[in-house]
Amino acid sequence: xxxxxxxxxxxxxxxxxxxxxxxxxxxxxxxxxxxxxxxxxxxxxxxxxxxxxxxxxxxxxxxxxxxxxxxxxxxxxxxxxxxxxxxxxxxxxxxxxxxxxxxxxxxxxxxxxxxxxxxxxxxxxxxxxxxxxxxxxxxxxxxxxxxxxxxxxxx
Amino acid sequence: xxxxxxxxxxxxxxxxxxxxxxxxxxxxxxxxxxxxxxxxxxxxxxxxxxxxxxxxxxxxxxxxxxxxxxxxxxxxxxxxxxxxxxxxxxxxxxxxxxxxxxxxxxxxxxxxxxxxxxxxxxxxxxxxxxxxxxxxxxxxxxxxxxxxxxxxxxxxxxxxxxxxxxxxxxxxxxxxxxxxxxxxxxxxxxxxxxxxxxxxxxxxxxxxxxxxxxxxxxxxxxxxxxxxxxxxxxxxxxxxxxxxxxxxxxxxxxxxxxxxxxxxxxxxxxxxxxxxxxxxxxxxxxxxxxxxxxxxxxxxxxxxxxxxxxxxxxxxxxxxxxxxxxxxxxxxxxxxxxxxxxxxxxxxxxxxxxxxxxxxxxxxxxxxxxxxxxxxxxxxxxxxxxxxxxxxxxxxxxxxxxxxxxxxxxxxxxxxxxxxxxxxxxxxxxxxxxxxxxxxxxxxxxxxxxxxxxxxxxxxxxxxxxxxxxxxxxxxxxxxxxxxxxxxxxxxxxxxxxxxxxxxxxxxxxxxxxxxxxxxxxxxxxxxxxxxxxxxxxxxxxxxxxxxxxxxxxxxxxxxxxxxxxxxxxxxxxxxxxxxxxxxxxxxxxxxxxxxxxxxxxxxxxxxxxxxxxxxxxxxxxxxxxxxxxxxxxxxxxxxxxxxxxxxxxxxxxxxxxxxxxxxxxxxxxxxxxxxxxxxxxxxxxxxxxxxxxxxxxxxxxxxxxxxxxxxxxxxxxxxxxxxxxxxxxxxxxxxxxxxxxxxxxxxxxxxxxxxxxxxxxxxxxx
Numbered sequence: 001x002x003x004x005x006x007x008x009x010x011x012x013x014x015x016x017x018x019x020x021x022x023x024x025x026x027x028x029x030x031x032x033x034x035x036x037x038x039x040x041x042x043x044x045x046x047x048x049x050x051x052x053x054x055x056x057x058x059x060x061x062x063x064x065x066x067x068x069x070x071x072x073x074x075x076x077x078x079x080x081x082x083x084x085x086x087x088x089x090x091x092x093x094x095x096x097x098x099x100x101x102x103x104x105x106x107x108x109x110x111x112x113x114x115x116x117x118x119x120x121x122x123x124x125x126x127x128x129x130x131x132x133x134x135x136x137x138x139x140x141x142x143x144x145x146x147x148x149x150x151x152x153x154x155x
Numbered sequence: 156x157x158x159x160x161x162x163x164x165x166x167x168x169x170x171x172x173x174x175x176x177x178x179x180x181x182x183x184x185x186x187x188x189x190x191x192x193x194x195x196x197x198x199x200x201x202x203x204x205x206x207x208x209x210x211x212x213x214x215x216x217x218x219x220x221x222x223x224x225x226x227x228x229x230x231x232x233x234x235x236x237x238x239x240x241x242x243x244x245x246x247x248x249x250x251x252x253x254x255x256x257x258x259x260x261x262x263x264x265x266x267x268x269x270x271x272x273x274x275x276x277x278x279x280x281x282x283x284x285x286x287x288x289x290x291x292x293x294x295x296x297x298x299x300x301x302x303x304x305x306x307x308x309x310x311x312x313x314x315x316x317x318x319x320x321x322x323x324x325x326x327x328x329x330x331x332x333x334x335x336x337x338x339x340x341x342x343x344x345x346x347x348x349x350x351x352x353x354x355x356x357x358x359x360x361x362x363x364x365x366x367x368x369x370x371x372x373x374x375x376x377x378x379x380x381x382x383x384x385x386x387x388x389x390x391x392x393x394x395x396x397x398x399x400x401x402x403x404x405x406x407x408x409x410x411x412x413x414x415x416x417x418x419x420x421x422x423x424x425x426x427x428x429x430x431x432x433x434x435x436x437x438x439x440x441x442x443x444x445x446x447x448x449x450x451x452x453x454x455x456x457x458x459x460x461x462x463x464x465x466x467x468x469x470x471x472x473x474x475x476x477x478x479x480x481x482x483x484x485x486x487x488x489x490x491x492x493x494x495x496x497x498x499x500x501x502x503x504x505x506x507x508x509x510x511x512x513x514x515x516x517x518x519x520x521x522x523x524x525x526x527x528x529x530x531x532x533x534x535x536x537x538x539x540x541x542x543x544x545x546x547x548x549x550x551x552x553x554x555x556x557x558x559x560x561x562x563x564x565x566x567x568x569x570x571x572x573x574x575x576x577x578x579x580x581x582x583x584x585x586x587x588x589x590x591x592x593x594x595x596x597x598x599x600x601x602x603x604x605x606x607x608x609x610x611x612x613x614x615x616x617x618x619x620x621x622x623x624x625x626x627x628x629x630x631x632x633x634x635x636x637x638x639x640x641x642x643x644x645x646x647x648x649x650x651x652x653x654x655x656x657x658x659x660x661x662x663x664x665x666x667x668x669x670x671x672x673x674x675x676x677x678x679x680x681x682x683x684x685x686x687x688x689x690x691x692x693x694x695x696x697x698x699x700x701x702x703x704x705x706x707x708x709x710x711x712x713x714x715x716x717x718x719x720x721x722x723x724x725x726x727x728x729x730x731x732x733x734x735x736x737x738x739x740x741x742x743x744x745x746x747x748x749x750x751x752x753x754x755x756x757x758x759x760x761x762x763x764x765x766x767x768x769x770x771x772x773x774x775x776x777x778x779x780x781x782x783x784x785x786x787x788x789x790x791x792x793x794x795x796x797x798x799x800x801x802x803x804x805x806x807x808x809x810x811x812x813x814x815x816x817x818x819x820x821x822x823x824x825x826x827x828x829x830x831x832x833x834x835x836x837x838x839x840x841x842x843x844x845x846x847x848x849x850x851x852x853x854x855x856x857x858x859x860x861x862x863x864x865x866x867x868x869x870x871x872x873x874x875x876x877x878x879x880x881x882x883x884x885x886x887x888x889x890x891x892x893x894x895x896x897x898x899x900x901x902x903x904x905x906x907x908x909x910x911x912x913x914x915x916x917x918x919x920x921x922x
Contacts, residue, residue: 001405018405021425029380029424034372035365037544039495040576044850047495047544075365088363095355095816098824099226100362101369101496101544106858130859133850135495136226136545137827138820140862 009077019065024048026064035075036104046105046132050074056112075104087111087149096145098136105132110146201259204331207282214310214323216241216248221261222269223252226545227881228817229269231357239350240283242307253518253540263517267879274877284339293325344873353816370514370541371499380424381562381572382431384417385582388843390442400435411565416633418562444691451486451591454612457688458643464660464683473606473680477597484593485708486906489586489838496544497579498551502559503569504529509536513556514543524625525560549695551583557630581845582629585695588613592708602720606680607664614690615641641689655778657701659685661709663731675734675775699882710772710890723752736782737775743806743868744784755898766791770894772887781809781878787891791899796914806868810875818880829888831856835908
């Protein structure tokens with residue numbers, strides 16, 4: 001199997017893997033990252049989301065062979081429990097989770113969108129999250145947390 | 156009990172990684188008798204304090220619970236409980252959840268029973284109270300002061316004047332060696348400093364930073380990856396498995412066939428996926444399925460097992476004399492748990508022992524199932540709970556635990572099984588049951604209900620595997636163990652006292668059984684006859700099982716009666732309720748919503764494209780496990796048929812609130828989950844198989860929706876019994892929304908989900 005070089009969360013990793021393998025399995029099985037989750041394997045729910053050069057990408061349908069040049073960031077690459085990223089802090093402040101399995105999709109999709117659209121309206125944020133699911137339906141808090149993050153950035 | 160040493164040693168490791176740990180020291184001879192909760196004998200005796208609480212020499216309190224957290228907040232709330240009763244800060248408590256090696260058998264974490272079980276005067280709460288009193292008694296000779304003059308605070312027992320001794324010094328890591336004291340006093344709610352206070356979820360930092368270990372993240376040395384190959388049609392059986400079809404697939408280790416269970420094991424996950432997709436299996440064509448279009452009629456034609464919940468035996472006569480008799484039929488579809496993460500488990504089965512890391516709600520019953528499937532004595536199997544994604548009931552967690560056990564058993568190495576989305580939604584889980592519910596009631600000339608008859612019909616196949624029915628979920632059935640089916644049986648007269656765990660009996664009747672009236676209402680002439688028939692699909696508890704379906708029918712029908720009597724829906728309910736606690740939540744919700752008292756529907760119907768209305772629904776959850784009233788305000792787009800919730804106002808009484816922050820989170824989530832289920836969620840099928848197999852065919856409200864404001868009145872009955880709060884709100888959402896739609900449009904939707912197409916059809920039928 002070919003060796004593939006990946007840039008993930010600021011580190012460089014060499015992995016022997018079939019380049020067709022979805023990125024998600026490399027992140028979770030080879031690099032043992034817990035942030036991106038298997039939700040559907042179809043790109044429908046968002047649980048596997050990672051940032052790739054700042055854009056939200058669904059790692060469950062992204063072949064690893066095509067992302068070797070990209071800078072990949074997972075939920076754990078954003079911040080740590082001791083030093084969370086401001087958007088993670090906003091989710092902590094709003095207690096915006098129940099089971100928390102969907103959070104890669106929610107947090108990273110929102111961050112990627114707001115980084116590119118700093119003055120987004122509520123409707124635009126909703127539209128950006130139209131393809132993200134949370135089955136515990138913590139929607140209200142999550143939306144508040146995203147708004148809180150957006151507001152703290154403009155102080 | 157096990158030795159303190161082995162328990163402690165085990166506990167210092169991350170549960171998931173300690174695989175080489177010998178089972179032997181953990182398994183002592185059976186010490187206890189038949190447990191409570193209908194559980195079986197366990198080596199951990201729930202009557203002994205050491206089964207629940209250990210205090211280390213460092214003063215850290217370790218508590219062992221059989222009720223676990225799936226995101227509903229039980230981890231945090233139980234930690235608060237221990238901190239409160241033992242008078243230590245929250246960060247001095249370690250809670251160990253659901254592990255058959257170390258936690259007592261508390262059956263299943265379900266049915267909103269964790270709070271009633273562990274927060275009242277038994278089990279975990281009582282153990283903590285016992286431990287506090289024991290520590291005080293131990294301190295008395297140590298300090299030379301009588302126990303009644305000592306107080307516990309902050310991990311110390313103190314006497315007046317400041318002399319004190321720490322818990323760690325007192326117990327020094329030894330066992331208590333005491334029985335659970337049922338007379339030990341709980342700390343009074345008026346003195347609570349931790350319990351009853353809003354405590355943010357203790358796992359939130361780990362969750363938002365991607366550090367939290369879900370069962371999906373469990374990795375053990377030497378672990379392989381498995382996938383399952385489910386039948387292509389309901390009832391299809393294996394004719395032939397062509398192993399040659401996958402020969403040469405890189406990394407493939409084994410094809411496993413056991414009767415109709417088929418799976419593959421490979422070195423890497425993507426290899427297992429490839430092998431599962433390419434494996435050629437010849438199946439029989441299956442049994443065929445009844446048409447979905449006519450399914451509700453089909454249900455009524457099947458032989459049924461009947462239960463008569465109440466029967467005053469005068470309903471016929473009362474209806475004959477009534478001024479008006481109303482009849483209506485309500486339909487509720489199969490719905491999926493639809494966990495965001497398709498289920499996953501890891502099993503490590505050897506010749507004589509097995510360990511399974513599982514997100515099951517029922518570690519002990521799952522242990523029994525694994526033992527059966529792996530042919531091992533139950534004591535040689537250990538099931539360790541590791542949280543999965545939110546389950547809301549019997550999702551695929553049990554089935555995938557069995558999948559992993561079968562594959563690992565075949566290969567005698569650890570195997571992780573991840574179900575695909577389609578595996579989960581078509582074959583992994585036990586759906587919430589479809590129901591068709593016939594209502595009939597009479598009104599007298601003054602608009603008072605004089606008689607109420609209800610006949611709910613529901614479907615059943617399988618369910619929780621329990622201790623002896625692995626076939627109640629798909630994996631066990633495929634492997635040759637039959638699921639529980641419905642044996643038709645006529646009903647007999649109700650005995651004992653009113654049982655209303657499924658809310659089959661409406662809130663408005665007196666609920667008299669054997670001369671004792673356990674219902675919450677006033678209608679004396681009553682009859683509720685429930686029918687259960689065999690289901691073509693596996694069914695099981697889904698958040699507020701049957702309570703939601705029955706309440707949808709009762710509360711919408713109550714609205715129909717109210718409209719017919721030209722009465723205000725709140726006032727009409729209050730006229731027919733007598734239980735003060737449900738009366739109070741109805742009044743509180745109406746007041747908070749500034750309810751405009753008038754009959755429904757609105758008088759100014761059919762103006763403009765957007766119709767606006769409000770509706771109320773209430774329930775005494777399970778008859779007596781929590782009280783809720785919900786007012787929904789909706790917009791209906793009369794051209795598109797689209798329904799949008801505009802506002803929710805809720806009043807809830809679940810006794811003393813353990814964690815108001817957690818409860819609010821549960822309320823908000825339950826409300827929106829209920830809305831999603833009311834508006835769009837429906838399991839679908841064709842003539843052979845399930846067709847709602849992913850998120851494009853099973854419709855869940857995404858993050859992109861406009862979330863309606865949610866106002867909550869939380870009635871904190873500090874001196875009452877603690878009740879469950881996780882399922883109560885969702886029970887009334889479809890009814891409140893349906894009633895609001897009627898108020899807005901005059902069109903009554905009697906079938907969930909309220910899709911745009913159904914809404915439009917109802918609007919057209921109205922005109």
